[in-house]
Amino acid sequence: MALDDTIAAISTPIGEGALAVLRLSGPDALSILTPIFAGAISPERFIPRCVVFGRIQDAGGKVDEVLVTYFRAPNSYTGDDLVEISCHGGILVTRRVLDLLLANGARMADPGEFTQRAFLNGKMDLTQAEAVMDLIRAQTELALRSAHDQLAGHLGNELADIRELLLTTLAHVEAYIDFPDEQIDPDTGKTLLDRIIALENRIERLLATADQGRVLRHGLRTVIYGPPNAGKSSLLNLLLGYDRAIVSDVPGTTRDTIEEVINIRGIPVRLIDTAGARESSDLLESEGVRRTQQQVDQADLVIQVVDGSKAPADFKVLEDRSHVLILNKSDLGVHSRWSECHGIRFSCRERTGLEDLNQTIWDRVVGEKVKLGDMRVAINARHQACLQIAKDLLVAGGRSLQEEKSPEFVSIELRGALDAVGEVIGKIDTEDVLGRIFSEFCIGK
Ligand SMILES: Nc1nc2c(ncn2[C@@H]2O[C@H](COP(=O)(O)OP(=O)(O)O)[C@@H](O)[C@H]2O)c(=O)[nH]1
Ligand SMILES: [Mg+2]
Numbered sequence: 002m003a004l005d006d007t008i009a010a011i012s013t014p015i016g017e018g019a020l021a022v023l024r025l026s027g028p029d030a031l032s033i034l035t036p037i038f039a040g041a042i043s044p045e046r047f048i049p050r051c052v053v054f055g056r057i058q059d060a061g062g063k064v065d066e067v068l069v070t071y072f073r074a075p076n077s078y079t080g081d082d083l084v085e086i087s088c089h090g091g092i093l094v095t096r097r098v099l100d101l102l103l104a105n106g107a108r109m110a111d112p113g114e115f116t117q118r119a120f121l122n123g124k125m126d127l128t129q130a131e132a133v134m135d136l137i138r139a140q141t142e143l144a145l146r147s148a149h150d151q152l153a154g155h156l157g158n159e160l161a162d163i164r165e166l167l168l169t170t171l172a173h174v175e176a177y178i179d180f181p182d183e184q185i186d187p188d189t190g191k192t193l194l195d196r197i198i199a200l201e202n203r204i205e206r207l208l209a210t211a212d213q214g215r216v217l218r219h220g221l222r223t224v225i226y227g228p229p230n231a232g233k234s235s236l237l238n239l240l241l242g243y244d245r246a247i248v249s250d251v252p253g254t255t256r257d258t259i260e261e262v263i264n265i266r267g268i269p270v271r272l273i274d275t276a277g278a279r280e281s282s283d284l285l286e287s288e289g290v291r292r293t294q295q296q297v298d299q300a301d302l303v304i305q306v307v308d309g310s311k312a313p314a315d316f317k318v319l320e321d322r323s324h325v326l327i328l329n330k331s332d333l334g335v336h337s338r339w340s341e342c343h344g345i346r347f348s349c350r351e352r353t354g355l356e357d358l359n360q361t362i363w364d365r366v367v368g369e370k371v372k373l374g375d376m377r378v379a380i381n382a383r384h385q386a387c388l389q390i391a392k393d394l395l396v397a398g399g400r401s402l403q404e405e406k407s408p409e410f411v412s413i414e415l416r417g418a419l420d421a422v423g424e425v426i427g428k429i430d431t432e433d434v435l436g437r438i439f440s441e442f443c444i445g446k
Contacts, residue, residue, distance in 0.1 A: 009107035012445030018090030036287035046072040080122025113442025127427030143267030167237035177408040227306035229277030232329040235349035391421035
């Protein structure tokens with residue numbers, strides 16, 4: 002990973018807009034700008050964090066009027082010299098400014114490379130770098146707040162703390178290794194074990210936020226499922242607030258799955274409308290039914306919709322935490338055969354039962370687990386994988402200690418746990434991890 006060249010990219014989305022921003026980061030940022038910038042102040046005399054008006058020009062003349070801001074290393078987003086150029090937001094204009102920067106010695110930045118430099122320059126740990134992307138992708142207030150908390154270092158600090166304690170414990174154990182004949186005496190053994198258990202518990206608390214972290218980042222996969230004509234597409238449209246799916250009294254109208262994200266009290270809910278669950282001789286509809294089953298298998302939550310005004314058909318009603326039953330068309334009355342059933346009395350036509358449904362979804366997601374509302378961290382899948390390893394190794398270390406194995410065993414296990422925690426914040430050598438994380442970023446961030 003080279004840090005000594007200067008990278009450039011368009012940091013705003015490609016397309017037409019009032020303005021666009023290009024970024025240039027690296028030791029040659031100012032000297033690359035000098036031959037193509039004409040303004041009141043020349044780039045080598047720029048004052049950090051002051052905006053300068055001028056022109057970007059090539060041999061043929063003016064390309065655009067721009068505002069340029071200079072951030073001097075190390076006080077910039079990347080930690081390197083950084084220049085931000087605001088120009089007009091046309092596709093051609095931004096492209097020409099970028100081409101000029103590249104022609105003058107900048108290299109096109111890879112996805113996420115600005116943030117990667119910030120990490121490599123020690124401006125943030127890996128969890129904070131990941132939070133930058135979470136923040137950009139956040140679709141609800143709650144997801145945004147969680148990203149902000151992670152960016153502020155809540156998760157990173159907790160992990161740094163855990164790592165510090167682990168290091169002390171490890172040093173303690175390793176002190177014994179220097180005296181080959183000594184076993185860890187029982188008193189010390191008890192103290193060490195208590196510490197290891199306390200560390201296990203702290204990691205366990207973080208692990209418990211993994212489900213919510215996944216929901217906040219990727220949405221709650223919610224499949225609308227049920228027999229044809231029950232009102233599944235009507236429900237999707239009602240929840241979305243516009244007519245996305247075709248509603249019709251012809252059974253089998255919906256053939257493909259339709260996916261849209263809605264916001265229920267801050268929880269991003271990925272709604273998936275499906276073809277009705279029934280046997281069909283129509284080839285296209287059968288394919289729809291097959292896809293429906295696939296969606297149901299992968300769902301976090303299944304909203305099962307039935308026509309509550311009619312007697313239950315031979316349709317299996319599933320009642321557990323991952324299923325919500327909706328007795329739709331209650332405006333036509335609820336059939337007496339449903340009277341024992343706990344399903345939500347609902348009407349897409351009269352919009353009744355919505356509040357009940359929202360509350361049920363909220364309860365299922367937030368449930369009796371950590372309260373989403375006051376949660377300051379929600380780990381992602383990568384954190385979860387590393388922390389699970391760390392926890393397993395701590396458990397193994399504790400066991401070795403109790404079984405009075407030689408201190409070398411305990412030390413190896415604690416060292417493994419230390420590495421796993423270090424990998425989450427990027428404290429240990431993790432070139433392939435970096436590659437994976439930053440390739441998910443957008444260009445220019
Ligand atoms: N009376 C009444 N009719 C409804 C209600 N919800 C949907 N429908 C009607 O039921 C039919 C089937 O609806 P649709 O959403 O296409 O069902 P799907 O096949 O399950 O997607 C349409 O004619 C809708 O207008 C409701 O709450 N009350
Ligand atoms: Mg439908």
